[in-house]
Amino acid sequence: MAPPRTKDAGKPGTTRRSLLAGAAALGALGAAGCSRVATASTAHGGGLLNRLRAQGVVRLGIAGEIPFGYIDKNGELTGEAPELAKAIFKRLGVGRVQPVPTEFGSLIPGLNSQQFDVVSAGMYINPERCQQVIFADPDYQMLDSFIVRKGNPKGLHTYRDVVEKKAKFATGTGYAEIQYAVEAGYKESDILIVPDQVAGLNAVEAGRVDVFAGTALTTREVVKKSGKAEATTPFAPLVKGKPHVDGGGFAFRSTETGLRDAFNVELRKMKANDEVYRILRPFGFGKAEMTDMTAKELCRG
Template sequence: MAAPHGRESKERTTPGTTRRSLLAGVAALGVPVAAGCSRVPTASARAGGDLLDRLRAAGVVRLGIAGEVPFGYIDTDGRLTGEAPELAKAVFERLGVDRVQPVPTEFGSLIPGLNSQQFDVVAAGMYVNPERCEQVIFADPDYRMLDAFIVRKGNPKGLHSYRDVVEKRASFATGTGYAEIQYAVGAGYERSDILIVPDQVAGLNAVEAGRVDVFAGTALTVREVVKKSSKAEATDAFAPLVDGKPHVDGGAFAFRPTETRLRDAFNAELRRLKKSGELFRILRPFGFTESEMTDLTAKELCAG
């Protein structure tokens, strides 16, 4: 998912049956996890790296995923799916790489895992932001996204923005490493008062149980997770304020800084998929709408 500024040093986590149990489950299925993945030789920085050639020769690309619906996860049948893995299959097939292999890890470990060669590319719908752009290089975004809240039915506190959360002294939760942490802090919420939970399912549980007034996440994950809830609902999507201006996030694939050749080849195929409409056809089954398709570039988002 989405989006964050990395793990927060003062997180308080709530047990959940989602991302962590999923990682345990895929390990039981024999899917390699990041910690046990073999290393590959460091790519040469000459001429933009040689990873694309090596992937073509091997016929497989290893995808770092974070076990988060709908961005990249293993389904109940043990099959790799999600918007990023399905898009990766389409792009890498066009690049001459026939297979994708999942390497599940925690969201906050995706960039360290990529740069330590535990997998070849991050395929987790990761938001592009200036901090991350100092550590990895991004393809152009394949989607854009606003935020939304999970609140109790009827939205009794009238929460529609981070400023509302601060002014109405609502108890607030969001996910591990989510960008929403920074948006809430930027609006004046005390970081130490934020309840950090594993993901949107745990956030829904916290709202339904009355442990918090609101959970913040991407508009897509929020509207999907509340569909079967009788106690909670999603607010309308909104743009968080960054430096006083509405901000729209974009999610993209991440590559090691030396691998500009692979990133550029990926971007070329992504542009073709956008132009033909195939990108939307790939993302639509995961709840994406036409309004979430985008022409934003990584360069724009890296600039902040």
């Protein structure tokens, strides 16, 4: 989600679009009896954690993206971020999580307008977003990868290759890869923006584009059953001329430092005993995706 660097106003047999449709219906039912939370007090880092404990439920903003946060075929909330949220909020005294599905580009606006309490979508942490919300430390790190046609006929391995070979380039709505391509010299108005990696795969297979850029995890998962496309070797995009590794985590409203700090305490304990890895592993994350980076580092850029 993965998940993206541009300014935001974040499987087999299914698509992100259909997941969002099903999830929206579930979210509407779940939200029907629940009004928006009151505006947080800024005293002592906000009072949201105490309210969540009293209510016994936390509302998670998700974007219907496998493997980060989605509703499965049984109508259950899952994904690396929601499963981690379930474990951490239980430790914090909040026993239930409730999904609130939205488009990725609406996650930060939805959080700040109090449509949900936390963004739980594996959102990349970057300076632009850090001006709008606060983040827990990242629970994973991620490199980029391309979806290309079998055999990679144009030899596309980096954003610079895409520019130099004048390849037709696509990526997802609000994805960090937009900025990486622009920084390499690709004209932003020439980028084809599609909803997600499934649509990106379809565009490559149909020959509408030469390459779709996404996270290494989502690209390698989505091409597994494709007979026409493959994922390239993961690589670090260049930011200000230096290789950059992204990290994704949970976002909170800027007033809620108390909740963010309490969340971080539990997250660090779970990292120390490998519990984060055990939770993320079923969603395709390996040891290489585990990280000790901090939100502070990533917010600096």
